[in-house]
Amino acid sequence: MATSRSPELRKDAIHSRWVIFSPARARRPSDFKSKSDPNPNSKNQTECAFCAGHEHECAPEIFRFPPDSTSDWKIRVIRNLYPALSRELDPPNSESVGGPVTIPGFGFHDVVIESPAHPIHLTDLSADQIADVLLAYKKRIHQLRAFDSIKYVQVFKNHGASAGASMSHSHSQIVALPIVPPTASARIQSMKEDFAQTGKCGLCQVKQDDLLIDESSHFISIVPFAATFPFEIWIVPRDHSSHFHELDNNKALDLGSLLKLMLVKMSLQLNNPPYNFMIHTAPLQIDSTELPFTHWFIQIVPQLSGVGGFELGTGCYINPVFPEDAAKVLREVLIPN
Amino acid sequence: MATSRSPELRKDAIHSRWVIFSPARARRPSDFKSKSDPNPNSKNQTECAFCAGHEHECAPEIFRFPPDSTSDWKIRVIRNLYPALSRELDPPNSESVGGPVTIPGFGFHDVVIESPAHPIHLTDLSADQIADVLLAYKKRIHQLRAFDSIKYVQVFKNHGASAGASMSHSHSQIVALPIVPPTASARIQSMKEDFAQTGKCGLCQVKQDDLLIDESSHFISIVPFAATFPFEIWIVPRDHSSHFHELDNNKALDLGSLLKLMLVKMSLQLNNPPYNFMIHTAPLQIDSTELPFTHWFIQIVPQLSGVGGFELGTGCYINPVFPEDAAKVLREVLIPN
Numbered sequence: 001m002a003t004s005r006s007p008e009l010r011k012d013a014i015h016s017r018w019v020i021f022s023p024a025r026a027r028r029p030s031d032f033k034s035k036s037d038p039n040p041n042s043k044n045q046t047e048c049a050f051c052a053g054h055e056h057e058c059a060p061e062i063f064r065f066p067p068d069s070t071s072d073w074k075i076r077v078i079r080n081l082y083p084a085l086s087r088e089l090d091p092p093n094s095e096s097v098g099g100p101v102t103i104p105g106f107g108f109h110d111v112v113i114e115s116p117a118h119p120i121h122l123t124d125l126s127a128d129q130i131a132d133v134l135l136a137y138k139k140r141i142h143q144l145r146a147f148d149s150i151k152y153v154q155v156f157k158n159h160g161a162s163a164g165a166s167m168s169h170s171h172s173q174i175v176a177l178p179i180v181p182p183t184a185s186a187r188i189q190s191m192k193e194d195f196a197q198t199g200k201c202g203l204c205q206v207k208q209d210d211l212l213i214d215e216s217s218h219f220i221s222i223v224p225f226a227a228t229f230p231f232e233i234w235i236v237p238r239d240h241s242s243h244f245h246e247l248d249n250n251k252a253l254d255l256g257s258l259l260k261l262m263l264v265k266m267s268l269q270l271n272n273p274p275y276n277f278m279i280h281t282a283p284l285q286i287d288s289t290e291l292p293f294t295h296w297f298i299q300i301v302p303q304l305s306g307v308g309g310f311e312l313g314t315g316c317y318i319n320p321v322f323p324e325d326a327a328k329v330l331r332e333v334l335i336p337n
Numbered sequence: 338m339a340t341s342r343s344p345e346l347r348k349d350a351i352h353s354r355w356v357i358f359s360p361a362r363a364r365r366p367s368d369f370k371s372k373s374d375p376n377p378n379s380k381n382q383t384e385c386a387f388c389a390g391h392e393h394e395c396a397p398e399i400f401r402f403p404p405d406s407t408s409d410w411k412i413r414v415i416r417n418l419y420p421a422l423s424r425e426l427d428p429p430n431s432e433s434v435g436g437p438v439t440i441p442g443f444g445f446h447d448v449v450i451e452s453p454a455h456p457i458h459l460t461d462l463s464a465d466q467i468a469d470v471l472l473a474y475k476k477r478i479h480q481l482r483a484f485d486s487i488k489y490v491q492v493f494k495n496h497g498a499s500a501g502a503s504m505s506h507s508h509s510q511i512v513a514l515p516i517v518p519p520t521a522s523a524r525i526q527s528m529k530e531d532f533a534q535t536g537k538c539g540l541c542q543v544k545q546d547d548l549l550i551d552e553s554s555h556f557i558s559i560v561p562f563a564a565t566f567p568f569e570i571w572i573v574p575r576d577h578s579s580h581f582h583e584l585d586n587n588k589a590l591d592l593g594s595l596l597k598l599m600l601v602k603m604s605l606q607l608n609n610p611p612y613n614f615m616i617h618t619a620p621l622q623i624d625s626t627e628l629p630f631t632h633w634f635i636q637i638v639p640q641l642s643g644v645g646g647f648e649l650g651t652g653c654y655i656n657p658v659f660p661e662d663a664a665k666v667l668r669e670v671l672i673p674n
Contacts (some may be wrong), residue, residue: 007423007442009516018516020442022421084359084647084655086344100562105344105357156646164645173647179346179355181651225437278650301649308501309493310421310510312638313615314518318421 005322012226013202016190019226020318045118050169052116062110062140065132074129075136076113077174083109084175091149092178108144108176112136115170122157122170123263130256134247137174137279141245144176145284152177152184152283155244160274163303180283187280188294195293203295204240210324213265213331216258218251223327230321231270231330233262233300242294244281259298265333266302273302342659349563350539353527356563357655382455387506389453399447399477402469411466412473413450414511420446421512428486429515445481445513449473452507459494459507460600467593471584474511474616478582481513482621489514489521489620492581497611500640517620524617525631532630540632541577547661550602550668553595555588560664567658568607568667570599570637579631581618596635602670603639610639 007022049057052071059079066074079087085107092103114122114133122130137155144150157172158164165171194202206222213221213233221235235258237251247255259277266275278301282294311317344359386394389408396416403411416424422444429440451459451470459467474492481487494509495501502508531539543559550558550570558572572595574588584592596614603612615638619631648654 006426007421007444009440009442011438013437017519020421022442024419024421024423082361084344084357084361086361089343100350101348103346105346105359107344152651154647154650156650158645162643164643164647175647175651177651177653179653181653182354183650183652186652276646276649278646280650299650306499306501307644308495309613309615310491310501310512312613313491313493313520313617313636314489314512314514315520315523316514316516316518 008322010226012224013194013198014191014206014224015187015226016193017186017226017228018316019228020316021322022318022320023322045168047118048167048169050111050113050167050171051118059111062143063136065136073116075115075132077136077140078111078113080109080111080173083107085109085177091147103178106149106178108150108174110140110174112140112172112174113169114172118169120170122159123260123267125260127257127260128253130260131249131252132256133172134252134255134259135249137172138245138247138252140174144174145245147176149178150176151180151285153281154181155279155281157275157277159276160303163274163276165274184280184283188282188286188290191293191295192290201240201293201295203236203297206234206236211327213327214258214261216254218254219258221258221262223323223330225323227319227321227323227326228317229301230304230319231266231302231326233266233330235259235262235298235300237296240292241296242282242286242291243284244279244296255298261335262300262330264335265330266300268335269329269333270302270304273304275300275302277301345659347563349561350531350535351528351543351561352524352563353530354523354563354565355653356565357653358659359655359657360659382505384455385504385506387448387450387504387508388455396448399480400473402473410453412452412469414473414477415448415450417446417448417510420444422446422514428484440515443486443515445487445511447477447511449477449509449511450506451509455506457507459496460597460604462597464594464597465590467597468586468589469593470509471589471592471596472586474509475582475584475589477511481511482582484513486515487513488517488622490618491518492616492618494612494614496613497640500611500613502611521617521620525619525623525627528630528632529627538577538630538632540573540634543571543573548664550664551595551598553591555591556595558595558599560660560667562660564656564658564660564663565654566638567641567656568603568639568663570603570667572596572599572635572637574633577629578633579619579623579628580621581616581633592635598672599637599667601672602667603637605672606666606670607639607641610641612637612639614638 005023009018009020011018059081062077064073064076085105087108089104089106091106141153144153154175191202207220211222218238219235221233224234278299281296342360346355346357348355396418399414401410401413422442424445426441426443428443478490481490491512528539544557548559555575556572561571615636618633
């Protein structure tokens with residue numbers, strides 16, 4: 001890492017959020033390799049409730065792929081047994097303004113079981129199998145859109161116990177919220193201000209050679225200019241698109257391939273770290289005037305360090321790795337045949 | 338915990354930030370007790386660079402208390418050996434607006450060594466010794482205010498490795514920033530909107546009987562209405578005050594006593610968990626029109642669970658413990674004589 005550099009503060013056009021790049025806090029490159037055991041459950045566990053044959057141990061199923069499969073399913077979308085929000089409550093009517101506010105916790109919290117087999121990780125799947133997982137997200141979002149009181153859908157994956165996974169069987173989660181969450185509102189506001197100044201969508205313009213990791217027909221993968229976390233990766237559609245659920249089959253296959261490549265590169269470079277990925281999309285009921293400056297993307301974050309009082313207090317993160325250096329390291333990872 | 342409750346979303350007037358309270362994700366009360374070893378260094382370490390007699394191993398000293406002490410100092414404020422920001426750089430002139438922005442990482446990053454003795458924790462100090470630590474923060478902030486380009490000072494403490502501490506010797510940190518960080522800007526904006534609606538400062542009004550833990554002559558301690566984290570505690574001045582550095586000696590002693598009580602109660606109830614505390618104050622160069630709705634406070638956060646993709650993606654936290662329940666538990670902790 002470039003330890004001869006001076007510290008810098010950067011604010012990107014997407015989030016208007018300051019990040020401190022601090023080479024004095026950098027460790028040697030090898031120190032970034034993860035040391036934690038990513039397996040959240042017992043190391044010798046070979047079967048769990050998410051495995052084929054254990055369907056009756058799970059919360060109710062929403063759908064499976066292929067739809068008519070019995071014991072030979074590839075993907076199952078089920079309810080979360082411990083949902084953060086309840087689908088049984090009355091949907092809230094409208095959002096109050098100002099002062100302390102309470103609304104019922106109406107919403108949906110689902111789990112996408114990505115494979116019937118316990119030891120398979122997402123990166124073990126082929127590009128077209130990963131595309132099917134992405135299309136399962138899409139299908140579920142289309143179902144959730146039918147609820148007027150659902151304002152936002154967050155798709156995310158926790159891989160590894162320290163990234164928040166409580167089950168080691170490969171899965172991701174979908175939470176449908178009755179509010180637009182803070183990160184989405186702040187991003188829209190920031191991209192709107194940027195659009196007003198430049199006349200262009202900030203994510204349509206995001207490509208910079210020194211930040212590029214790889215690209216495919218329809219997507220690019222970069223380290224963002226003001227990456228919050230070391231080795232954070234964004235996968236961004238080349239063409240302007242506000243909602244993830246606009247993804248078609250062709251683009252899903254292309255994205256499956258690039259997502260797999262990024263996860264494999266990150267795993268090789270950083271010793272299979274715990275990680276999260278999040279799909280950042282536009283709110284469901286977005287005003288059509290806001291579509292020109294909202295652009296969905298996937299954020300991948302390896303969990304390499306914890307959060308301390310400085311980050312909790314300021315909302316400002318200290319990143320010891322400059323994005324150009326992280327992009328170079330990830331660009332140059334050699335994938336064994 | 339009240340597992341018969343339904344999930345709720347709450348937004349407080351201070352942050353306009355949604356938090357999901359989700360009893361379905363609650364564990365048994367005993368499960369909240371910390372299981373992690375809070376000691377960041379080797380368990381048998383009895384001396385380090387922060388100990389009396391090792392002053393030459395540290396980065397340069399800024400001041401000590403008592404000022405004329407030689408080997409019998411009580412508190413030392415020193416530079417951080419691995420500062421996030423550099424005091425050697427030219428201060429940035431002004432903040433650009435819009436688009437990707439880079440400014441030099443000018444700033445200060447100091448360490449407050451709270452005791453000369455290695456095994457002493459902050460809670461082992463007497464109320465007046467803790468008051469001296471608070472007055473050391475105040476003195477250093479008064480020095481940092483002299484720099485026009487310093488816009489905000491964040492005081493924080495990381496206790497325990499998983500809370501971000503790299504040294505087990507009791508210490509806290511002070512970072513002086515050339516920007517107003519996102520959390521402070523968002524809080525001011527939110528409190529301003531609340532003030533415009535109610536005509537009152539949201540933190541002058543914050544006391545609610547069921548959220549109160551304890552109180553002293555000049556401060557109250559509560560669990561906030563929309564606590565982000567389980568068993569989060571705020572200590573709030575009763576009288577309106579925008580800046581922490583307005584603290585006088587009398588109030589420092591009163592605060593030292595209440596801060597100690599809160600840390601002891603948290604430690605007893607949750608098995609000495611790793612924790613952070615942060616002093617949330619107003620920006621240094623705040624406009625006088627903003628003083629009526631900015632009110633400093635201390636936030637204490639026990640580190641009981643990690644952050645997953647949902648929180649990273651949405652900025653919305655899931656808290657399994659309702660604030661009224663957390664306040665009751667903390668109110669009723671019995672302190673052994």
